[in-house]
Structures are given as structure tokens and as C-alpha cells.
Amino acid sequence: xxxxxxxxxxxxxxxxxxxxxxxxxxxxxxxxxxxxxxxxxxxxxxxxxxxxxxxxxxxxxxxxxxxxxxxxxxxxxxxxxxxxxxxxxxxxxxxxxxxxxxxxxxxxxxxxxxxxxxxxxxxxxxxxxxxxxxxxxxxxxxxxxxxxxxxxxxxxxxxxxxxxxxxxxxxxxxxxxxxxxxxxxxxxxxxxxxxxxxxxxxxxxxxxxxxxxxxxxxxxxxxxxxxxxxxxxxxxxxxxxxxxxxxxxxxxxxxxxxxxxxxxxxxxxxxxxxxxxxxxxxxxxxxxxxxxxxxxxxxxxxxxxxxxxxxxxxxxxxxxxxxxxxxxxxxxxxxxxxxxxxxxxxxxxxxxxxxxxxxxxxxxxxxxxxxxxxxxxxxxxxxxx
Numbered sequence: 001x002x003x004x005x006x007x008x009x010x011x012x013x014x015x016x017x018x019x020x021x022x023x024x025x026x027x028x029x030x031x032x033x034x035x036x037x038x039x040x041x042x043x044x045x046x047x048x049x050x051x052x053x054x055x056x057x058x059x060x061x062x063x064x065x066x067x068x069x070x071x072x073x074x075x076x077x078x079x080x081x082x083x084x085x086x087x088x089x090x091x092x093x094x095x096x097x098x099x100x101x102x103x104x105x106x107x108x109x110x111x112x113x114x115x116x117x118x119x120x121x122x123x124x125x126x127x128x129x130x131x132x133x134x135x136x137x138x139x140x141x142x143x144x145x146x147x148x149x150x151x152x153x154x155x156x157x158x159x160x161x162x163x164x165x166x167x168x169x170x171x172x173x174x175x176x177x178x179x180x181x182x183x184x185x186x187x188x189x190x191x192x193x194x195x196x197x198x199x200x201x202x203x204x205x206x207x208x209x210x211x212x213x214x215x216x217x218x219x220x221x222x223x224x225x226x227x228x229x230x231x232x233x234x235x236x237x238x239x240x241x242x243x244x245x246x247x248x249x250x251x252x253x254x255x256x257x258x259x260x261x262x263x264x265x266x267x268x269x270x271x272x273x274x275x276x277x278x279x280x281x282x283x284x285x286x287x288x289x290x291x292x293x294x295x296x297x298x299x300x301x302x303x304x305x306x307x308x309x310x311x312x313x314x315x316x317x318x319x320x321x322x323x324x325x326x327x328x329x330x331x332x333x334x335x336x337x338x339x340x341x342x343x344x345x346x347x348x349x350x351x352x353x354x355x356x357x358x359x360x361x362x363x364x365x366x367x368x369x370x371x372x373x374x375x376x377x378x379x380x381x382x383x384x385x
Contacts, residue, residue, distance in 0.1 A: 046078035053184035056118035062133035064093040087113040096282040106136040117141040126152035127159035134165030138180035153203025156187040157244035201323035202287025216360035268293030274339035291324040299382040301356040316383030
């Protein structure tokens, strides 16, 4: 499909707030027969919110060496109490292990357990676990059911919703994968209590992204409540997750396979993926690289005259308040450009960037000045007035 150089601007949206903190809030990702709910709350009752969405009797829980000691027993016990046959596979923790070699461990476990095509693969972990488990579910016996229980803020607001799954390749991030929508997503705030501060901040980068691309009211709310979010106030976190997921659910419902406006969700990602690749997968967390990438996108947007320098400084301030890096690592410009050219957002040999036409209004464009892009890649401290 051919696309114009720039999409129609997405207007600011009013997203309803959660009404209470003592029960799950529900969002629906509307995809016809593949629609599914997102439940958001604290200490979600698994017999109510999880078990009704597992159709078969066999469940393979995919987790990692960090999450499994904390939460695997709880989920396995609940599944077994519901009459399910449960097996598990524990992957090493980290972006460096998001490879075909390690996805094969999931296939090994499924085959060893003699699971059939009516089984469910349940991802209990962050974005890496979710992406790998989802890819395995999409591939095993040509597709089995999939459930997401994200245990990081980043995966709750981003990777667990929308069906993107896959693994990295030495030549590019997430280059091998498939779309696989889950049966249900459980975003439980109680799972964030054990999250490292750095991981929490990485999730806040994706939360900030939603505000920048389509919701200035949300940006103002984040500025007013960032200290409470960093302090892990569960009510504030639930609202941030709810508002973020509401935006993503709306976008995914209108553009499931990223032929149009869904690409707006990649603000900062082309720059960020280049940083991750150059620094080595795992050296920077995905959200950290995206945070700096969003600042670089804002810097280029300002150089193009679309937003003001004070807007870039505003983005820098909220990024810093979230505990995220704000300065660009030392990467040679030619290598930065080469790594950006390997990004999935290159179509027909032309680099597409997601930039800010205005604060709260993102655009997809191929129509940018290459010299301004090079100047942006040379800036180490975007947003400094």
C-alpha cells in the first residue's frame, strides 16, 4: 500500500478516567471476532479476570529468571485450581536473549509437555517475555491461544496491547515476528511493586509518548503527577496505564497491522532503535532509548519550525522528572544513519520518521530535510536552552 508523505493529524482525545481503585477497570480492543479486554487494577482476582479467558485445558506459562521466583507460583496455583494442566518455561532475563535461539526453548517445552493446538501460551513478564511468548504462540502448530500478564509498566502500556510479537536480529530490532492478538491482558499494579526504579522509568517513557502524540491534557496531568508516579502511587499508576491503553486500543482498532496511523506510536523509536543497536541490546533499556529518541524527534521537529525550542525543553523536563536519560550517546553520524536505515519504518528505501507537527499532534513523514536530520544527530543535549 502506498502512503502519502504525511498522514492526517490526530486530534487531541478525551479519554475517560478510572472511576475507582478497588476493582478492575476494563478497556476493550475492538477487532471483531478477535476483540479482547484489558483489565487494569491491583491484586486482580485470577478466577474472575484470567480463567474465563483460557479456553483450553493446557497452559504453558512463559516467564524469566527475575519474574518467575516472584509470581510464577501464584499464577500456576490459580490455573491448577481452575482445572488446568500447567507447565512452565523460564527464560534468561534481558533484551540480549530476545532471539530465535531462545524462542526455541518455548517450542521445546511445548513439545516436551505434549501440548496440542488447543493450548494457551501465557506470558508472565515484561516486554521481552511477551514478545517471545506471543511469537511462539503465533507459530506453534500454526497458532494457539495467547494471554498477556505484563509485569513491567512499559509492557502494561505498550507491548502487551496490540498484537506485535517477535525477536531481534543482529542487523535490526524486532525484524522477525508476527501479529498475534491475546485473549486477554491483565495489567495488575501490584506486580509493579517489585519493579526496579530504572524499569519503572523506562515504562514512563512510553506513557509520556501517548501524551506527546495525541493528548496535551494528559501531558499536563503527567507533569502535575510525575512525582507520585515515580513514587509508585497505585491509583496514579492505574490511571496512567488506563489512559495510555485507551489511546493504544483506539489506534490498534483502527489500524491493526500498522498501515497508517498506528505508526504514530513509534515516536522516538527510529532514533531509539539505532541507539539500542549501537550500544548493544540490553545496555540501554528500550524505554530509555525511546526517551532520548523522542527528544531527538522533538529537536528535529523544532529545527523544521513545527514546534518551539521551549517545547523541546518542556519534553526534556518531564523526561528528567521521570528519571530517564536525556542526552544522546556518542554515536558517529554515519553509523547512526546506517542503523536508522535498518529500521522497519523504512518503506521503498525511504526513511519514515514520526515527528511533532505540534505538541500533542504527531505526523508520519518522509518529507524532512536531510541536513536538518544530520544536525539533529550531532546534538548531544536536546532541549537545552
